[in-house]
Amino acid sequence: MNLRDLRYLLAVAEHGHFGRAARACGISQPTLSVQIRKLEELLGVALFERTSKTVVPTSSCERLVGHARAAVAEAEAIFAVARDLRDPLAGRFRLGIIPTLAPHLLPLIFAPLRQALPALDLEPWEDQTVALLERLRAHELDAALLATEMDGPDLASQPLFAEPFLAALPPEHPLAGRDVVAEVELARDILVLADGHCLREQALAACGYNGAFGGALRAASLATLLNMVAAGYGTTLIPGLAAGAAQDAGIVLRPLAARAGRTVRIAWRAHFPRRAAVQAVGEVIATRLRGFAAAGTV
Amino acid sequence: MNLRDLRYLLAVAEHGHFGRAARACGISQPTLSVQIRKLEELLGVALFERTSKTVVPTSSCERLVGHARAAVAEAEAIFAVARDLRDPLAGRFRLGIIPTLAPHLLPLIFAPLRQALPALDLEPWEDQTVALLERLRAHELDAALLATEMDGPDLASQPLFAEPFLAALPPEHPLAGRDVVAEVELARDILVLADGHCLREQALAACGYNGAFGGALRAASLATLLNMVAAGYGTTLIPGLAAGAAQDAGIVLRPLAARAGRTVRIAWRAHFPRRAAVQAVGEVIATRLRGFAAAGTV
DNA sequence: TGACGCGATAGACACCGTCTATGATGACAG
DNA sequence: CTGTCATCATAGACGGTGTCTATCGCGTCA
Known part of the structure; x- marks a missing residue:
């Protein structure tokens, strides 16, 4: 049985x-007559009582047209919904963002x-990078x-913009008097985020750390890290977009000599x-x- | 779009x-792949995200499967209902019956x-004959x-049984002493039903009336007619199946000489x-x- | 690195929905 | 009562398309 047949049935009824x-x-x-006849044979039910003058639905037919109407209506609904969904630039778009970026970029x-x-x-x-990748692979994010660099066979990516790091210093810190700070100078008393934040490894790498980092203090969030620096516990590297928040916390920011970022x-x-949506959002x-990256300010 | 396509969609989902x-x-x-691809092109919506490993419904697809499921379910319902309707000897059967027959035959x-x-x-x-024929032609009766004889080009009929008439007499009536009454003997003081009852004309014809009938009393129902006879207003002819009711009313019944009926x-x-249903009911x-007709009793 | 699993593609075939032409039947008017 | 009209049914031809088998391309895993 076909939706077309049901449409024919409804039309004759x-x-x-x-x-x-x-x-x-x-x-x-003739086509309609043949199709209706076939439908009657398929269902094993007489649908219409035909005269040369009139065509009247049988009571069986009347029991069926309701369902036929519903089936056709649902099919129409599919088309209608699809029409709304057709635009890849429309509809829900679930975008994961790492914590060190979200509050400043959004x-x-x-x-x-x-x-x-x-x-x-x-x-x-x-969420953090690993969790985002997991959700992305699980189709829970678009x-x-x-x-981080992360292309694999199943994932693709594209750079959007460069974000330079800045040296974040307590006002009373010896380096705070400089115009520019070399990355390695921060290594001595650097504070970093907790495990899982990509910024942690990137900041350490920028300062020249290769192996394990012995520092005991690990901030769970960038906000906490900024508070700790402001309180004089040490220095850190922050992503450029967080500059505003850092200054609000009373931190001195300085550009980095090697322009780490x-x-x-x-x-x-x-x-x-929906690659088009990804492309559009990225653009x-x-x-x-x-x-x-050049101006250092938005 | 086809119901088949929707079934395919649901299966893949x-x-x-x-x-x-x-x-x-x-x-x-391959057939399934092609059909799904066609459905996607028809709807203009990507339904599945394909990998060599996994096939995951898109969010668009999830918006559509509900309607698809409903459409398929309604189609299934049509088959299910049709299966119940397939037996012509099953289901509603609206049977019209004339008033002089219904209470005694049913x-x-x-x-x-x-x-x-x-x-x-x-x-x-x-209802009365004319009304029944009207409803029958209007498909309001099966x-x-x-x-009465009534075949036309649009209607057909078949005799089921012969119903003899009986002379209905008040106990004190002169004819009540006879074993058999001749139809014409009833003509003098016969009572008949109101216009519209076929029994009215048939009774008059049996008694030899050809033209207009001058009697003033016209009962609206057979029960009233029996009461009038019992009360001594006159005589009448009653259909054989009403014999029980007539005797209950205290009326004397006698067979007719010419066996009118x-x-x-x-x-x-x-x-x-549903000719089969008509045939079965008739049988x-x-x-x-x-x-x-022979025994005069049921 | 070779074998395996999965989805996509290609080409052949058969079914069936569609058409036009025509038939059968009943209604209506002259 | 007979020709005409309208209606639905039937017949045969044609074209689209859903289906198949065979094969390809790609990615995974031992």
Whole structure:
């Protein structure tokens, strides 16, 4: 049985006339007669009582048309919903963002995203890199903003913008008097984030650490780390977009001699069908952050 | 779009695997791949994210499967309902019956009908001949029990049994002493039913009336007519099946010399598709009334 | 690195939905 | 009562498409 057959059935039931029903269906009258006859044979039920004058639905037919109407309506609904879903730049878009980036980047890109992609329903999800990749692979995210290289056979990514690091110093720190701070000078009393934050390893690497890091203090969040630096526990490297928050915390920021930094990338599943949405979101973000690395300010 | 396509969609969504879904649908894997691809192109929506390892429904797909499931379910319901309707000897059967027959015949045939046709849901409808024929032609009845000849191009009928008339007399009536009464002897003080009852004309014809009948008293129902006879207002002819009711009313019944009577027929639309049900009902009735005309009793 | 599993692609085939032409039947008017 | 009209049914031809088998491309795993 076919949805087409059900449409034919409904047309004949409605018009009570094969010729008119056929015209309404856009087919010839013999075709309609044959199809209705076949449907009757398939169901084993007489659907219409035919006279040369009238075509009247049988009581059996009346018991069936309700279901036929419902089936056709559901099929129409599929088309209607699909029409709404057709635009890859519309609908829910679940975007993972690492914690050291989210609170500072999101305020910058919400407005441009809403303007450029008004139909896109952005759902940010903040978590650490490993968790984001896991959710991405599990189809629980559509894309993720990361600061690590990570392409594999199943995932793809694309750089969006470079984010330089800055030396974060307590006001009373000896280095605070400098215009520029060399990365290795921070190594002595550097504070870092807890395990799992990509910024932790990147900051240590920038300062010249190769092996294990012996420092005991490990901040669970960038905000805590900033508070600790402000309180004089040590120094650290912060991502450039966090500059505002750091200054609010009373921290002295200095550019780095070797211009250490990280690259923020957008990542997605290689087979993700809404590549266009990923592309569009990435472009909005890259455009918004254009020139940030050079100017050091947004 | 086809119901088949929706079934395929549901199968792939459920199994997450083209090969297994194809096996579940009873088709080959390439066929399923092609059909799903076509559905995606038709809807303009990516339904699945394919990897060599996994097949995951997109969020669009998840928005659609509900409707797909509903459409398929309604189609299944059509088959299920049709299966119940397939038996022409099952389901509602609206049977019209004339008023001079209904109260006396129905008690006799209910039990045999229920026994012979347990799935048939009999709905009796009592009205006069003309009204019954109108409802029959309007498809508001499936068949009718009448006492008149009435075949036309659109209607067909078949005799079920002969019902002899009886002379109905007040106990004190001069004819009450006879064993047999001649029809014409009733003409002098006969009482008849109101216009519209076929029994009215048949009774008058049996008594030899050809033209207009001048009698002023016209009973609206057979019960009233019997009461009037019992009260001594006159005589009448009653159908044989009403004998019990007449005797209960205190009326004397006598056979008629010329054996006047009527033939009860079942009538249906010539194109009515459930001829088998009509036939079966007719046979049950005819069987139950076999020998009634001869024996004069049921 | 070779074997295996999975989905995509290609080409052949058969079914069936569609058409036009025509038949059968009943209604209606002259 | 007979020709005409309208209606649905039937017949035969045609084209689209759903299906198959065979094969490819790709990724995984031992």
